[in-house]
Amino acid sequence: MEKGTLVEFRINGERRLAVADRPEGKRHWIAIDDRSQSHTLHPRQITYEVANETFKPSDIPNFFKEVKPFLDPSSLEVAWEILIEGGDSTDPKELAMLLFSDQSPVMCYAAYYLLSEDKLYFKQKGDRYEPRSATQVADLKHQIEMEAQRQRDWQSFLERIESVLQGNSVEWQPSDRTRLDALERFATVEEAPTRSSAIEILAALKRPETSQAAFQLLVDLGIWSPHENMFLRRAQIPIQFSNKVLEVSHHRLEFPPEDLDVNRLDLTHLKVYTIDDESTREIDDGLSVEVLPDGREKIWIHIADPTRWVVPGDELDLDARKRITTIYLPTGMIPMFPSELATGPMSLNPGKTCCALSFAVILTAEGAVEDFSIHASSIRSTYRLTYEDVDEMLHLGVQGEPEIEALSKWAKLRTAWRQSQGAISIHMPESSIKVKSDGEVTIEVLDDSLSRQLVAEMMILTGEVAARYAQIHNVPLPFRGQPQPELPSDEELLQLPAGPVRSCAIRRCMPRSELTITPARHASLGLDTYTQVTSPIRRYSDLVAHFQIKAHLRGDVLPFSVEEVKELMINIGLAVQEAVFVERQTNRYWSLEYLRRHSGEIWDALMLRWLREHEGLGLVLLEELGLELPMVFQRLARPGDQLRLKVSLVDPRRDEIRFQEVTQQEAQQAVG
16 A cells, blocks of 8 residues: 555444555554544555545545545446346446446445445455345345334334323324333333333433333323332233133123033022122122021031033133132232123122032031031022121121021131130231222221121131041042141230230241141141132132032042142142232232321331341331331330331332331320
8 A cells, every 4th residue: 555545444333534644563554534633554444445546634525525426325226237137246446337437536436335335235245246136135125124114113102102201192003012011021020021122212212221210101101000010010910801711701601501510409498698898799608597397507608609600621710720819909809700700690699599509517516517518509699798787787686687696606606616626816907908999098997897707607617518528538629728836835925915916926926828639637727627618709729629529529520630639739829829929019008008198197006026126126006007017116115015106208119118106295296
C-alpha cells in the first residue's frame, strides 16, 4: 500500500474512510480520516482499497459525495437477474462496468458498497460475489418481510401501550398476547423463560428491568389489579375450565350418563336438613333422624353423589384430578367442578330429588358406633338452614323440628365419646375474610357455635363409618391418619392461661395428618380409622372414596387398584399442600391489607407464644379479628399478656407488618 491510498475500515461495525499516511512497524499503517484523526490499521482491518488514485484526508467528503448518487440497492436486482442466467460471479470492478459502464474509483467503490451492504442477492466467496438462486432470494425476501412486519407490530404494540398509559382505551391485538404473557410470567417468576421478551418491553418503555416493574406496568395497563394474587399465579393453578370440559359439562346436563346404581334406596320420605353458611352454593351434605319401631334413633348423613355425573377417566374426572380440590379465597372460590354441575344437579338443592350416598348410623348411649350401613340413595332436601338458623332453633327449643334437637344431642355424645378415646380438642379463633365486589374487605370471627359443632361431629362420624366399611371389606381408598403427638405435661399446660394460649401450645405439638393406603389411628379425632368422604364435590380424595365404596356396594370391579390409589394419594398430597399454601398466603395478604386500611385503629391483642425469644419475636392474636401475626417486642413479655397494639408499618405485597404497643393514655387520646 502506498501513502495517499484511500482505504475503508470499520470501527464497531461502522464504515469509515481514511487516507494512508505512513507505515507503523512492519505491517501496520497510520491512516488519517476526514476529521484529522489518526488510526493504526492492520491489513486485516482494511475492507477496501481505492486503487489507482492518490488522496488527501480533505478529499474524503467530496469522494463520498460523488459515490452517494449510485448507492441505489434496487440496481443490484438488475445485475443479479443478468448474472444468474449464466451463473457468473462478479467483483466490484466488473459490477461497476455492468451497472455504470465505468470502472473509475468512484464507480468501483459504489459497486463494492452495494455488494457489501447486500444481504439478499449475492454472497461473498473470497474476493468475488456469487448470485444466490431464485429460491434463496425468495426465501430471504420472505424473511426480510417477516422481520419488517415484526418491527411494525412491535412499534404498534408500543404505541398501544403508550396510549393506554395516557388514559386511552385500546383494543389489544392477537399478536400482543404473547408479549403481555411474557410480562405476566416475568412478573410472576423472575427467571421465567420469556424473561428476555419482558425485559425488551420494559427497556423500550424506559422502566426498570425488574419483576416488580413488570408487575407495576401490568397494573398501570389495567391488565392486573393492584391486588393481583401472585400466590395463585405462581402455583399455576388453573382458574378457568377448558372449553372441552365445559362442553362435557353442558352435555351431561342435557344427557345424563346411565345411573349404574339402578337400585338406589328411596329415602325421599325422610326429612332432610342441609346446614351451611348462607353464601354456600355447593351443598354437599344433609342430615336426617329416623325413629325406629323399637324407639331407637337412626342418624342418616346424606352426602352429595357427584359420581352420578362423572365417570372415572372422563374429561370431568381427569380435570378434577388435576385440580384436586376447590380453593377458597377471600375474593371467591375456584371450584373443582364447573359450577353449573357443582351447584346444580351435584348439590343437594332444596325441594329436588337428588342422588346421594347415605350413611345410616345407630349409636350407643355413650356415642360409639353400634351399627351402620351405606346406600346409594335418592333423597329430597326438605330444609336449607344456615348455622344461625340452627343455633336459634336450639336456643329457643323449637318443638316443630325435634330432629334438630336429636342431632344436637347425638353430636354432644359423640364429642364426649371421642374425648374418652383420646381426642384432642384445640379451640382457636377462626376468621372468615371476604373481599366484596366493590373492593371492601371484611373480617368476621366465626363462632364455635352448637350448629357448627353439630355438623362437624356428623361429618367426622361419616368419615369413621366409611373407613370402617373400607377396612372390613378391604376396599383401597385414601385413609387419613395422624401420629400421636408428644404434648406438654399437664403441669406445663396449667401454667399457661386457659383458652387460645393453651390451645396454641397444644397445636404447636400436633403432627400433620397423613394420607395412607391402610387404616391408621387419627390422634386428634380419637378414632382408630378415618377417611374423608363428606365433600366429594370439593375434594378429589373424597370423590375417589365414593367411586370405590359405590362400586363395592354394587358388586362391581373397583375403579382404582391399590397401586392406582397410592399414586393418586401422592398427587393429592402435593396438590392439597400447594392449595393450602395459596389459601393461607392469600388470607394473610388480605388480612394485612385490611390492617393497612385501618392503620389508625387500636387493637386488643393477646401474646400467644414466642417464635424466636432471643430476637424478641412473638406471636400475637388480634382478638377482635381472630388474626395471628408476628410482633417484635421491645420489652419482656409472657404468653397470656394482654396488649393494646397499633400498626406502625404494613406492606401486604412484601408481607411485612410491624406493631407498636399503645399506652392507656394514648388509647384514650385516640378514642377522644
